[in-house]
Amino acid sequence: MLPLRDDNPTSRTAWITLAIIALNVVAFLAWEPTFKSQDQQQTFFFCRAEIPYEVTHRTDLGDGGPQAVREIAKEFHESLPQARADQRFLRRECGHKAWWQSIFVAMFLHGGWLHIGGNMLFLWVFGNNVEDKLGRLRYLLFYLAAGVVASLAQLAIAPNSIVPNLGASGAIAGVLGAYLVMFPRRRVYTVIIFFLITAVYLPAWLVLGAWFVLQVFSGVGALGSKVNTGGGVAFFAHIGGFAFGALLALLFFPKERFRDRPPPRRPDLGGRRWPPWRRRPAPPPWERGTGGPWGS
Numbered sequence: 001m002l003p004l005r006d007d008n009p010t011s012r013t014a015w016i017t018l019a020i021i022a023l024n025v026v027a028f029l030a031w032e033p034t035f036k037s038q039d040q041q042q043t044f045f046f047c048r049a050e051i052p053y054e055v056t057h058r059t060d061l062g063d064g065g066p067q068a069v070r071e072i073a074k075e076f077h078e079s080l081p082q083a084r085a086d087q088r089f090l091r092r093e094c095g096h097k098a099w100w101q102s103i104f105v106a107m108f109l110h111g112g113w114l115h116i117g118g119n120m121l122f123l124w125v126f127g128n129n130v131e132d133k134l135g136r137l138r139y140l141l142f143y144l145a146a147g148v149v150a151s152l153a154q155l156a157i158a159p160n161s162i163v164p165n166l167g168a169s170g171a172i173a174g175v176l177g178a179y180l181v182m183f184p185r186r187r188v189y190t191v192i193i194f195f196l197i198t199a200v201y202l203p204a205w206l207v208l209g210a211w212f213v214l215q216v217f218s219g220v221g222a223l224g225s226k227v228n229t230g231g232g233v234a235f236f237a238h239i240g241g242f243a244f245g246a247l248l249a250l251l252f253f254p255k256e257r258f259r260d261r262p263p264p265r266r267p268d269l270g271g272r273r274w275p276p277w278r279r280r281p282a283p284p285p286w287e288r289g290t291g292g293p294w295g296s
Contacts, residue, residue, distance in 0.1 A: 002118075003125045003207055004199070007187040007265050014128035016136045020143065021120050024168055027108045028116050041111075047094035049164035050106040050151055054099040056159045062091030068162075075162045107147040109166040119168045125188070126179040126208075127172070133182060133254050142248065146174020146241045153240020170237035173215075177245030180208040182255050185263050215239050 033040040046061070053071055054060050061068045064087070073083035110116035131139040150170025184205040191199045219235030249255070256263065 001202075001207055001210060002191040002193070003122065003188045004191060005189045006125055006129070006183075006204065007189070007201065007263075008129050008183055010128050010132040012132060014131045016140050016143075017123060017127040017131050020127075020168075021123060024108050024110065024116060024120060028110050032109060043093055045109070045111070045164040045166060046090060047097060048102065048105055049109055049166040050102040051099075051164050052155045052159055052161045054097070055103065055151075055155060058099060060090070060094065060097035060099055061162060062087060062094055063096065071160055071162050103148060103151050104144070106151070106164075106166040107144075107168050107171050110168070111166060115167060119172055123168065123172050123175065127175045129183060129186075130175050130178050130253075142178070142245075143171050143175065146244050147171030149244040150174065150234075150237040150241030154234045154237040157236045165234055165237065167234070170234065170241040173238045173241030174245030174248075176208050176211065177242040177247075178249040178253060179245075180205060180212075181246050181249035182253055183263075185256070185258060187263075187265070212239070212242050215242070 028034055033044050051061065053064070053068070057064060057067070059068075061072065064071075069080060069083045069087055072078065072086050073080050076083070076086075078086070110119065127139075127143075130142075134142060147168070147170050150173060151165065154165055154170070184203065186204045187201040188204050188207045189199060190202050190207055191197065215235050215238040218233070219239055222233075222235055
């Protein structure tokens with residue numbers, strides 16, 4: 001399922017969400033060696049992205065000594081002399097990498113066009129509404145905290161892995177978890193690919209709940225096959241970020257409550273936008289409150 005938009009208008013421009021999207025796009029196009037060779041891209045990720053081994057041992061692979069050499073040899077099925085050569089290469093190319101900074105830097109790095117495209121689509125569809133309700137500063141702090149928690153969740157599964165972890169999906173998963181709790185009944189226009197391709201409106205709880213269940217099953221399957229990243233996807237970062245966002249939203253964030261009445265839909269203007277100097281059409285009686293015949 002691929003969400004395209006939601007039936008949930010905002011009251012103000014989501015500047016923080018737009019800024020995060022812009023930073024990710026600029027980093028992908030102007031900082032990462034996106035248009036260079038695969039070897040250059042991999043070297044860049046080893047030098048900039050979060051590596052679990054470096055975080056748990058509080059040192060970078062280049063300065064990690066014999067223990068880091070053994071982990072390199074184990075991860076890549078190399079001989080110790082080859083692993084030592086790899087370590088010298090990382091020391092020369094990366095210098096003294098700040099492992100703690102890599103946790104935050106990794107949130108703005110992506111491994112390919114589909115990776116960044118999918119992440120930014122999910123962030124825009126669901127992030128603008130969460131920002132609208134939380135306010136800009138609280139939303140920014142929440143986004144960064146969700147990214148850190150997601151990284152720690154993946155770290156707990158494979159603390160000695162030397163495979164770089166990167167991407168905004170852990171932080172975005174926190175936004176998805178918060179949206180699920182805050183706006184469960186809002187409709188999401190979703191593309192469904194199952195034999196045929198169709199687009200329908202589905203409630204947010206179904207779209208995001210199905211996404212979370214898929215991450216759980218995929219993560220458990222990755223554990224069973226002893227592949228810590230699930231073939232390149234950090235499923236447990238998604239799970240940890242989503243659970244963190246849902247828990248915080250459940251405890252602290254504002255939530256919509258419509259009782260038995262369905263949530264209001266975005267007005268259908270037939271492709272037209274009402275000029276600011278003209279009044280919008282009056283809402284129907286059932287959306288005007290309960291204090292009198294027409295509400296108050």
